[in-house]
Amino acid sequence: TLFSNKKKKRKKICYIFFIVVNEFCERFSYYGMRAVLVLYFRYFLLWDDDLATSIYHAFVALCYLTPILGAIIADSWLGKFKTIIYLSIVYAIGQVTMAISTIHDITDANRDGTPDNFTFHIALSMLGLILIALGTGGIKPCVAAFGGDQFQEHQSRQLNTFFSVFYLCINAGSLLSTLITPLKSVASTLMVFIAGSGMYVKTDPEGNIMWSVCKCIGFAIKNRFRHRSSSYPKREHWMDWANEKYDKLLIAQIKMVLKVLFLYIPLPMFWTLFDQKGSRWTLQATTMSGDFVSILISTVNPILILTLVPIMDRLIFPLIQKCGLNFSPLKRMTVGMLFAAMAFVSAALVQIEIDKTLPNFPSSSESQLKVVNTYSTTLNVTISPNEHLLIESFGSSADYVTFDHQDITVSLNTNPVITKAFSLIKGGRQTLIIPSDPTVMYLKEDVKSKPREGKNAIRFVNGYTADLNITNLDSIEPSATTNYTLVNQGKRDFVLRHGEQWCEFSRKFGFGASYTFLIPSTVFSDDCESITEVEDMKPNSVHMALQIPQYFLITTGEVMFSVTGLQFSYSQAPKNMKSVLQAGWLCTNAVGNIIVLIVAELGKLPKQWAEYLLFASLLVAVSIIFSIMAYFYTYIDPAEIEAQVRKEQGLEPEEMEKETLEMEEKDEDQKNEQGVKQTKI
Numbered sequence: 166t167l168f169s170n171k172k173k174k175r176k177k178i179c180y181i182f183f184i185v186v187n188e189f190c191e192r193f194s195y196y197g198m199r200a201v202l203v204l205y206f207r208y209f210l211l212w213d214d215d216l217a218t219s220i221y222h223a224f225v226a227l228c229y230l231t232p233i234l235g236a237i238i239a240d241s242w243l244g245k246f247k248t249i250i251y252l253s254i255v256y257a258i259g260q261v262t263m264a265i266s267t268i269h270d271i272t273d274a275n276r277d278g279t280p281d282n283f284t285f286h287i288a289l290s291m292l293g294l295i296l297i298a299l300g301t302g303g304i305k306p307c308v309a310a311f312g313g314d315q316f317q318e319h320q321s322r323q324l325n326t327f328f329s330v331f332y333l334c335i336n337a338g339s340l341l342s343t344l345i346t347p348l349k350s351v352a353s354t355l356m357v358f359i360a361g362s363g364m365y366v367k368t369d370p371e372g373n374i375m376w377s378v379c380k381c382i383g384f385a386i387k388n389r390f391r392h393r394s395s396s397y398p399k400r401e402h403w404m405d406w407a408n409e410k411y412d413k414l415l416i417a418q419i420k421m422v423l424k425v426l427f428l429y430i431p432l433p434m435f436w437t438l439f440d441q442k443g444s445r446w447t448l449q450a451t452t453m454s455g456d457f458v459s460i461l462i463s464t465v466n467p468i469l470i471l472t473l474v475p476i477m478d479r480l481i482f483p484l485i486q487k488c489g490l491n492f493s494p495l496k497r498m499t500v501g502m503l504f505a506a507m508a509f510v511s512a513a514l515v516q517i518e519i520d521k522t523l524p525n526f527p528s529s530s531e532s533q534l535k536v537v538n539t540y541s542t543t544l545n546v547t548i549s550p551n552e553h554l555l556i557e558s559f560g561s562s563a564d565y566v567t568f569d570h571q572d573i574t575v576s577l578n579t580n581p582v583i584t585k586a587f588s589l590i591k592g593g594r595q596t597l598i599i600p601s602d603p604t605v606m607y608l609k610e611d612v613k614s615k616p617r618e619g620k621n622a623i624r625f626v627n628g629y630t631a632d633l634n635i636t637n638l639d640s641i642e643p644s645a646t647t648n649y650t651l652v653n654q655g656k657r658d659f660v661l662r663h664g665e666q667w668c669e670f671s672r673k674f675g676f677g678a679s680y681t682f683l684i685p686s687t688v689f690s691d692d693c694e695s696i697t698e699v700e701d702m703k704p705n706s707v708h709m710a711l712q713i714p715q716y717f718l719i720t721t722g723e724v725m726f727s728v729t730g731l732q733f734s735y736s737q738a739p740k741n742m743k744s745v746l747q748a749g750w751l752c753t754n755a756v757g758n759i760i761v762l763i764v765a766e767l768g769k770l771p772k773q774w775a776e777y778l779l780f781a782s783l784l785v786a787v788s789i790i791f792s793i794m795a796y797f798y799t800y801i802d803p804a805e806i807e808a809q810v811r812k813e814q815g816l817e818p819e820e821m822e823k824e825t826l827e828m829e830e831k832d833e834d835q836k837n838e839q840g841v842k843q844t845k846i
């Protein structure tokens with residue numbers, strides 16, 4: 166017996182391995198593709214930021230809505246195993262379609278590097294994304310529930326460990342996703358999953374269960390309405406009004422599912438905060454300094470998950486249990502929400518620090534102006550009505566001057582005095598460039614937000630007497646100013662050239678600054694030494710390491726909320742509705758994403774820190790509501806309830822046991838048979 170038990174255990178570990186590796190590969194593919202999706206929209210389809218982010222969030226939301234479809238297919242028709250196989254094929258076709266849509270040569274007849282027919286590429290990529298959403302979302306509830314199905318009722322501890330390992334694999338896949346191409350991983354997902362085929366415990370679908378559930382609920386509501394008069398005796402539960410027509414077992418199962426789904430109503434708020442990691446927090450990072458921006462953003466969450474899940478499972482939760490505290494799943498989820506709220510408080514505090522260092526940008530009714538003087542002497546600049554600036558040669562005004570009107574007149578104390586009228590841009594920042602011939606002074610538009618991704622915006626004013634060529638820039642005419650170019654942090658070299666003459670100019674950049682470099686007429690004679698720099702925008706000074714506490718808090722929250730939610734959704738679902746409840750759980754994520762899309766993108770508060778605090782307060786309020794709902798929730802053992810109902814229906818426990826035994830024996834025979842077949846092959 167001992168030997169056969171050990172053998173069974175080893176076998177189980179083996180086929181659980183196939184399932185978790187399958188999840189690893191799938192998440193690898195999904196996150197790998199997701200990481201480059203916004204870039205594809207921005208730089209291939211040439212969409213603007215807003216459209217790219219909206220379509221991205223809509224795609225993510227779709228990926229978490231399609232689980233309902235997958236669950237219906239699995240529980241009512243194909244069973245989980247076949248659903249995973251077929252939808253994985255759809256998934257792979259989606260990835261191939263998406264990959265084809267990125268080949269610009271297909272419509273680039275004139276070979277200029279730009280596709281000629283954007284509509285074709287957009288249509289193809291949208292089709293690809295829909296197929297991917299169908300594939301990834303469709304299989305998601307099935308894989309988790311299918312993994313859970315491999316355990317027996319008494320193995321609740323192992324089941325919890327399975328879900329923790331399952332979650333670890335999700336995050337390991339997400340972490341490594343940038344290293345290997347997504348396409349290969351979809352193919353390997355399928356192969357890994359099929360490889361374990363002969364070993365799995367496969368539960369059969371029980372007819373069109375979803376249709377029966379809907380009909381049963383519909384009947385209960387109709388019947389209740391028909392018997393609304395007080396002369397009819399009350400029933401314990403409104404679903405009991407379906408007793409006349411429907412099987413007691415089905416009604417009991419629906420009650421279990423509805424109870425859990427009701428509990429899920431407040432949960433999307435957690436995901437609303439969680440999903441802003443990828444949007445608001447990423448933007449926050451671009452206003453900070455530190456040279457690990459991209460690494461931090463894409464890897465900190467999965468790395469923390471990989472560390473925190475084992476710590477929680479092996480240390481924190483057992484310790485809490487040893488202290489005699491009952492840290493039930495719903496309590497864990499509430500605490501998880503509070504951690505997420507704390508993460509947003511931490512983000513707000515960081516934002517307040519950042520705001521102290523940010524430039525004072527103009528409001529929509531104001532205009533800002535700076536003056537740069539490349540004339541040969543110091544100038545007295547008067548901007549009507551009463552702004553007087555003294556600006557040295559090859560220098561600039563100390564900071565931007567803010568005007569609440571747009572029409573200004575500028576006078577220079579040259580001989581004769583030069584006066585010129587300008588109209589400033591409302592809500593904009595501009596620089597008045599005074600060249601060597603001040604009569605042609607002109608306005609140049611400046612950046613009015615922090616350069617993206619911590620880059621630096623730089624431009625050059627040519628005070629040299631002839632055209633100049635600068636590395637990576639078009640040639641600049643005398644007195645002209647280049648447009649901004651974005652450069653990365655670190656030391657950058659520029660070579661300035663005019664005919665045979667050249668000199669090299671080096672500059673070390675921080676993060677998120679903006680500079681105007683003034684090139685004097687002596688540039689070649691002093692080997693670029695005399696180039697002066699005007700700081701239009703200071704580099705970021707709040708270090709990105711300050712974001713670590715908020716990532717730590719939200720990930721701790723995720724471990725408590727998400728891993729527990731996954732286990733809870735499986736354990737509280739009746740046998741034939743496991744995937745449906747997994748899908749319901751995933752839907753809370755979809756709704757959270759939709760809220761981000763609507764509330765966070767449209768209803769922006771003027772102060773970012775205030776928005777963070779608002780979200781934190783909302784989540785605290787929601788977690789209080791959830792804890793009250795959880796207080797009234799009684800944990801159930803679905804198998805026990807089902808057995809009890811069966812017993813009430815007259816099916817003797819011995820018969821049931823016999824039935825179970827027969828099924829187990831059948832399963833074992835089937836597996837042995839397949840094992841023999843495989844050996845023969």
Ligand SMILES: CC(C)[C@H](NC(=O)[C@H](C)N)C(=O)O
Nearest residue numbers: 335336339466467470727754
């Ligand atoms: C959406 C889920 C929370 C889960 N994501 C993660 O675990 C992230 C990577 N920490 C998933 O199933 O992708």
